[in-house]
Amino acid sequence: MTKQISGTIMLHLEDGSKRFLVHEDGSTKEFARTDTQTGNTVLASFLNFLKEKLLIDVNNINLMELTNTQSRGQSMPLYVFEMQGTTTALPQDYFWETPDSLREILSSVQIEGVPLFK
Numbered sequence: 001m002t003k004q005i006s007g008t009i010m011l012h013l014e015d016g017s018k019r020f021l022v023h024e025d026g027s028t029k030e031f032a033r034t035d036t037q038t039g040n041t042v043l044a045s046f047l048n049f050l051k052e053k054l055l056i057d058v059n060n061i062n063l064m065e066l067t068n069t070q071s072r073g074q075s076m077p078l079y080v081f082e083m084q085g086t087t088t089a090l091p092q093d094y095f096w097e098t099p100d101s102l103r104e105i106l107s108s109v110q111i112e113g114v115p116l117f118k
Contacts, residue, residue: 005046006031006069007079009061011087011096019087019096021054022105029105031069031078032094046079054090056083 008031009021023032034049036042043063050056065080087096 002035003042004033004035004074004076005042005049005079006033006076007046007050007081008032008102009050009056010064010080010082012082012084013086018099020099020102021090022095022097022101024093024095028108029097029101030108031105033076042077043079046077050081054094056088060085 007021011019011021013019021032022029024030032049032054034046034053037045037048040048047058050061051058061081061083063079064082065078067078067080068075069078070076090096
């Protein structure tokens with residue numbers, strides 16, 4: 001069975017507000033997720049997902065937190081990155097959401113060691 005990885009990016013906007021990368025699956029919002037890639041580390045697999053599927057310039061993001069989460073009965077790493085800039089266009093089903101939306105996601109999943117969002 002392929003292991004899954006989840007994560008988000010906290011985008012610091014120029015006006016001081018923040019947005020978070022989320023995935024919408026039907027009516028449910030969740031952290032972005034992907035499968036590990038053979039021959040890559042878990043982190044490299046997630047960075048490749050961000051770069052290839054979401055067209056995020058991974059040279060402009062910084063890892064700020066790594067924890068574990070439980071989702072759909074499966075334990076998986078949860079990477080939290082941060083980035084400065086403006087919202088960029090994302091593929092279908094991915095959005096830059098407000099902190100309130102992120103709180104909804106955090107309340108719906110089990111997280112070991114809640115990430116610290118500065």
